Amino acid sequence: MSLFWLFLIILAIALVGYVLGRARALSSAGGERSALHSLPSYYGANVAMKAAVPAFLLLVIWLLAQPFYVNSEVSGLIPDTEIAEGSSRDLVLAEVRRAARGLENAVRSGAMTEEFASNARADISDVTTRLKEAGQIVTSEISQPILIAAQRYRSLSSIGNFYMSIAVILIAIGGALWGLRETKAEFRARNTVELGMRAILVGAASIAILTTIGIVLSLVFNTAEFFRIYPASDFFFGLTWAPSFSGRGGTSELGIIPLLWGTFYISFVALAVAVPIGLFAAIYLAEYASSRVRSTAKPLLEILAGIPTIVYGLFALLTVGPLLVSVFGDNGIGIMKAGTSVMTAGLVMGVMLIPFVSSLSDDIINAVPQAMRDGSYGLGATKSETVKQVILPAALPGIVGAVLLAASRAIGETMIVVLGAGAAARLSLNPFEAMTTVTAKIVSQLTGDADFASPVALVAFALGMTLFVVTLGLNIVALYIVRKYREQYD
Amino acid sequence: MSDTTITPDTPAAPSSPKREFRSLYAIDDLTRKRNAAERRFKAYGIGAILIGLFFLAVLAYSIIKEGIPAFTRTIVEVEFALTQEQFDAAEKELFKTKAYENFFIGALKTQLDESGMDVPFDEAAIERLVGKTGGTIREFFKSNPDQLGKPVEFELAASSRVDGYRNGRVTRETITDSRFLQKSDLDIVDALVEAEVIKTVFNWNFITGADSGVDNPGGAGIGASVVGSFFMMLVVLALSLPIGVAASIYLEEFAPQNRFTDLIEVNISNLAAVPSIVFGILGLAVFIQFMHLPQSAPLVGGLVLTLMTLPTIIISTRASLKAVPPSIRDAALGIGASKMQATFHHVLPLAMPGILTGTILGLAQALGETAPLLLIGMVGFVARGYPDGFIAGFTEPNSAMPAQIYTWAARADFAFYEKAWGGIIVLLVFLLTMNIIAIILRRRFERRW
Amino acid sequence: MNEMPKFEQATEMTESKISAKKVQVYYGDTHAIKDVDIEIQPRSVTAFIGPSGCGKSTFLRTLNRMNDTIDICRVQGSIKIDGEDIYDPKVDPVQLRAKVGMVFQKPNPFPKSIYDNVAYGPRIHGLARNKAQLDDIVSSSLQKAGLWDEVKDRLSEPGTGMSGGQQQRLCIARAIAVSPEVILMDEPCSALDPIATAKIEELIDELRANYTIVIVTHSMQQAARVSQRTAFFHLGVLVEEGSTDNIFTNPEDKRTQDYITGRFG
Structure with missing residues (x-):
């Protein structure tokens, strides 16, 4: 039974429960609505809630737990000899899962009979050809133990799914009956339903915490795994980034320093573009512009913030890069070799950050009380003197916060650097040279068929961890500063 | 009201400081300087906004200029009739597709001659323009034998270089002779465009198609x-x-x-x-x-x-x-x-x-x-x-x-x-x-x- | 109510400092000030009174063109200071405001040190040639504002850290520091407690010796205490203007009488 149908069945049980509960409540009050504690629909909702919520919870838990059980069972079937040199049990298990899925699909599409698929003595080459004919992806010839494991995987999964369906449906019916038994005129259905809804609301709000926990755990575990096979000191202090994809990455040098250098260099260029332009734009919009100019220029600038970063990436790679090469390249000044460089990525990222800096600064400048301006104008100061000597000093903490937020954006930006900065990790001062960043390397280490056991893939998690810690630190400091600033004028 | 008390430091007392009169109409040097600074500062602000809007305009321009060609494609449209005899003759040949190609080129030549064009071209050039045509033609007539002897409109996708030439991505100045396209081919393209054999049509495949392999950019769709x-x-x-x-x-x-x-x-x-x-x-x-x-x-x-x-x-x-x-x-x-x-x-x-x-x-x-x-x-x-x-x-x-x-x-x-x-x-x-x-x-x- | 010394005779003889004729102020479509004519005497305190929204603050702000900062505000008619029309295109509001200083309703010291607050005006107007001169200006302004003894040991502390009354006197010192000829005060005591208010009133009375002061106030007692002349505004119209004594004891207009006897407002 597919999940989709199971889902519908639970919903159907809940719906029937709702109708029955509502009817029962009405009849228990002898048709007198006013004799009920709550509105009839609350009695129905109580039954529906008791039917659906526990059933769905069970369903989710079962779905999460079953693969663990099946994997550990199947893993025992694979002899160590099956695990080839340079491979790992996880990879073989993945192969088993692929084969099992292939069998499943082949049976469903009619390329194999059920008996054939579960026949333990089936001819392997025959199975392989049939799988291939059925359009299933099979990497290589399936070996006997893998086939057996795959068949076992299939049968365990289908048995598991069967029991799951039974259990979930029973729980749903049981819950509905429980709810129906409660349904009497004096039962406080509304309070119960509202308690349940409140629990759902709390659950929804807690997803933010769960997400953070998920991020931290997925980074921490994989990073720890990485540091088990690659020394942490070499990672943090290594000056060379040279992953070797051949073998198990034994000869890889995975030092983060060149990546951090590239990241900070590009971010610096981006901020050098975005902060002055964004700040001056904000000052003009807040202090000088007539409301008509403001209402056209501000949304136009903010379009820049709504454009996806992939667009900026392409802009860097195909427009800005070649343009810079034509000026600084071999035909021009001769200090730029290719279109991808720190300058390319930094400039484009700066453009992307202009509206970010300007709208944050705009808010902050507007938060400076009008009384400050009046005081200054009343003394005969010009607008620029007021801005420079009164407003900016007063708004400084807020603007620092905004710049830190922009810095955190720049450090975490991915697509622009992937396309615009180049792929070579380099420690150089020349901004026209290609360099790479932490985010770009996370993408390149984790795309493609990465083997999650090798250091060249696991290093991405350590990079991600570094990125997360740096941006989180910046954000916390920035948000703290901005909040303190807001409180000052509230 | 003359009985009011007067204290020694009355406002009218001569002891109070007497200021020299400064006219408001005369703008002094310092004010002039400050106003200049003010104008400069304001100009920086306007400049910042204009730079931002300039980038927006450049971005929009490059997107539109570079992106519009993806929505068109260049096709070679040839009306072509193959007789039963030609079909039989071609099927007897050792290089069957080659024979079809020869018929195709012949038909194309006639079409060009009729429109008063005379540009020499050979099969290699055709191949550079539309790829191997023989296979497509043979396939069509083998599966539709009833179409033999009747004029059939063939729409063949032009090569991506021809596409580029039509879109201005490839020009006579930038082109280098290669096995994909030669300078002389551009004359043929021009002649074919003149004869309305090469046309630019809307590329529905780009909107509805799926990604193609790395060797077939023309067929890629989103x-x-x-x-x-x-x-x-x-x-x-x-x-x-x-x-x-x-x-x-x-x-x-x-x-x-x-x-x-x-x-x-x-x-x-x-x-x-x-x-x-x-x-x-x-x-x-x-x-x-x-x-x-x-x-x-x-x-x-x-x-x-x-x-x-x-x-x-x-x-x-x-x-x-x-x-x-x-x-x-x-x-x-x-x-x-x-x-x-x-x-x-x-x-x-x-x-x-x-x-x-x-x-x-x-x-x-x-x-x-x-x-x-x-x-x-x-x-x-x-x-x-x-x-x-x-x-x-x-x-x-x-x-x-x-x-x-x-x-x-x-x-x-x-x-x-x-x-x-x-x-x-x-x-x-x-x-x-x-x-x-x-x-x-x-x-x-x-x-x- | 009338213990304060009065100098109508002395002041009325001199030429007026500010002379406004047929002044109209519009906020967008709203006609906020209608046909105001007034002569303001030098070296005296003139009080503007009237119910909220009567236009007294708006009119005050036209006197040093503070309304220029509001986009939708238009001023018509003529306002002359020392015989020069301040709305003449030749006039730079920056220079005008150096001549006509302003103190606001809420104390608004800049988030800078006490010293820098007072030195701000002299610095932007280039009044001091060196540090010593600037120090002189700062200390004498603080002395004139009666604040020197309280702050002389903590000039580098932020101005925002003082009490409300001290802050307002700091703002007065800041205004004095650019040596204006006229000081406009927009309800300078409305945010202060009675003791701080008394100090400011005392200070206003002292400043009268050297400056022409125009004060907007909500409190009729305050107008009576500090001013020599009083103008009563109602619904954007200047109803009556005359010596403070006359206005409070013998108003000519029915509306003035109703207002000062507390029948509305």
């Missing part, structure tokens, strides 16, 4: 990844709207002031600023490594993007809930509604336009996101076809528009760049539509209390 994006957005909408609204209602209406609430608030504001790629890592580790959900599936992409957009949606939803004045709540509570009823019957409907606007903008942000999708395997070349059905749309490997654009941009063949720009136009059309809907919603339902 349709499959649009479908991928669509299924992802369904997941994001179905999850982030209810969860976001529920979380916001809790935080805005019910949450007590305690550490748990603070913890949620801090988490939300920090998650809003976590780089998107970190969400990709989360998706890879939790959904694929840990939960064994299928790789490259729009379902997983949707889950990742949901987590990513939730903070944005929660923040905007809370703002709309906050904008509903407390008097509405008091009124509902005052006639005996429970807090839950007051919220769901009165506050939420009033906040709904704002919530929807925020959600659409959140979806637009998610639609343009690329980096996390790359990590969970939704790269462009996965999008080889349309999913088989509704459920398969969620679980079968697919790509998404931005990831498809990235894949094209990362390919070595320049012809794919045009596709990437074209893809951006398609993506921006979607984003623009969503933003316009959001603006209309806001304008239509905006309420000032």
Whole structure:
């Protein structure tokens, strides 16, 4: 039974429960609505809630737990000899899962009979050809133990799914009956339903915490795994980034320093573009512009913030890069070799950050009380003197916060650097040279068929961890500063 | 009133300081200097805005200029009749397709001669322009023998270099002779254009097609990844709207002031600023490594993007809930509604336009996101076809528009760049539509209390 | 109520410092000030009184063109200071405001040190050639504002850290520091407690010796205490203007009488 149908069945049980509960409540009050504690629909909702919520919870838990059980069972079937040199049990298990899925699909599409698929003595080459004919992806010839494991995987999964369906449906019916038994005129259905809804609301709000926990755990575990096979000191202090994809990455040098250098260099260029332009734009919009100019220029600038970063990436790679090469390249000044460089990525990222800096600064400048301006104008100061000597000093903490937020954006930006900065990790001062960043390397280490056991893939998690810690630190400091600033004028 | 007391330091007393009179009409040097500084400062501000708008204009110009050609394609249209005898003769040849090609070139030549053109060309040139034609022709007549002897319109896709020449990507100055195209071929192209044999038509395949191999930029289309994006957005909408609204209602209406609430608030504001790629890592580790959900599936992409957009949606939803004045709540509570009823019957409907606007903008942000999708395997070349059905749309490997654009941009063949720009136009059309809907919603339902 | 010394005779003989004729102020479509004619005597205190929204603050702000900072505000008619029309295109509002200083309703010291607050005006107007001169200006302004003894040991502390009354006197010192000829005060005591108010009133009385002061106030007692002349505004119209004694004891207009006897406002 597919999940989709199971889902519908639970919903159907809940719906029937709702109708029955509502009817029962009405009849228990002898048709007198006013004799009920709550509105009839609350009695129905109580039954529906008791039917659906526990059933769905069970369903989710079962779905999460079953693969663990099946994997550990199947893993025992694979002899160590099956695990080839340079491979790992996880990879073989993945192969088993692929084969099992292939069998499943082949049976469903009619390329194999059920008996054939579960026949333990089936001819392997025959199975392989049939799988291939059925359009299933099979990497290589399936070996006997893998086939057996795959068949076992299939049968365990289908048995598991069967029991799951039974259990979930029973729980749903049981819950509905429980709810129906409660349904009497004096039962406080509304309070119960509202308690349940409140629990759902709390659950929804807690997803933010769960997400953070998920991020931290997925980074921490994989990073720890990485540091088990690659020394942490070499990672943090290594000056060379040279992953070797051949073998198990034994000869890889995975030092983060060149990546951090590239990241900070590009971010610096981006901020050098975005902060002055964004700040001056904000000052003009807040202090000088007539409301008509403001209402056209501000949304136009903010379009820049709504454009996806992939667009900026392409802009860097195909427009800005070649343009810079034509000026600084071999035909021009001769200090730029290719279109991808720190300058390319930094400039484009700066453009992307202009509206970010300007709208944050705009808010902050507007938060400076009008009384400050009046005081200054009343003394005969010009607008620029007021801005420079009164407003900016007063708004400084807020603007620092905004710049830190922009810095955190720049450090975490991915697509622009992937396309615009180049792929070579380099420690150089020349901004026209290609360099790479932490985010770009996370993408390149984790795309493609990465083997999650090798250091060249696991290093991405350590990079991600570094990125997360740096941006989180910046954000916390920035948000703290901005909040303190807001409180000052509230 | 002459009896008023007068103290020694009366204002009229001569001891008070006497200022020299300075006329307001005379602007002194310092003021002039200060006004110049003022004008300079103002000019910096205008300059900053103009620079920003200039970048916007350059961006828009490059997108349109580079992207429009992706929506057209160049075809060679030849009316061509093959007699039964020719067919039989060709089938007897050793190199059958070669024979068909000869017939084709002959027909083309006649057509050109009729239009008064005389440009010499050989089969090699034809091959450079349209590729091997013989195979296509033979295939057609073998499967449609009844068409023999009748004139048949053949529409053959011109090579990507010819396409480039027609779009101005390749010019006579920049072209270098290669096995793909030679300078002399351009004369043939010009002659064929004159004779209306080579035409530019709208490239439906780009809108509806799927990604092609690296060697066939002409056949690449964005349709499959649009479908991928669509299924992802369904997941994001179905999850982030209810969860976001529920979380916001809790935080805005019910949450007590305690550490748990603070913890949620801090988490939300920090998650809003976590780089998107970190969400990709989360998706890879939790959904694929840990939960064994299928790789490259729009379902997983949707889950990742949901987590990513939730903070944005929660923040905007809370703002709309906050904008509903407390008097509405008091009124509902005052006639005996429970807090839950007051919220769901009165506050939420009033906040709904704002919530929807925020959600659409959140979806637009998610639609343009690329980096996390790359990590969970939704790269462009996965999008080889349309999913088989509704459920398969969620679980079968697919790509998404931005990831498809990235894949094209990362390919070595320049012809794919045009596709990437074209893809951006398609993506921006979607984003623009969503933003316009959001603006209309806001304008239509905006309420000032 | 009338213990304060009065100098109508002395002041009325001199030429007026500010002379406004047929002044109209519009906020967008709203006609906020209608046909105001007034002569303001030098080295005296003139009080503007009237109910809220009567236009007295708006009119005050036209006297040093503070309304220029509001986009939708238009001023018509003539306002002359020492015989020069301040709305003449040749006049730079920056120079005008150096001549006509202003103190606001809420104390608004800049988030800078006490010293920098006072030195701000002299610095931007280039009044001091060196540090010593600037120090002189700062200390004498603080002395004139009666604040010197309280702050002389903590000039580098932020101005925002003082009490409300001290802050307002700091703002007065800041205005004095650019040596204006006219000081406009927009309800300078409305945010202060009675003791701080008394100090400011005392200070205003001292400043009268050197400056022409125009004060907007809500409190009729305050107008009576500090001013020599009083103008009563109602619904954007200057109803009556005359010596403070006359206005309070013997108003000519019915509306003035109703207002000062507390029948409205």
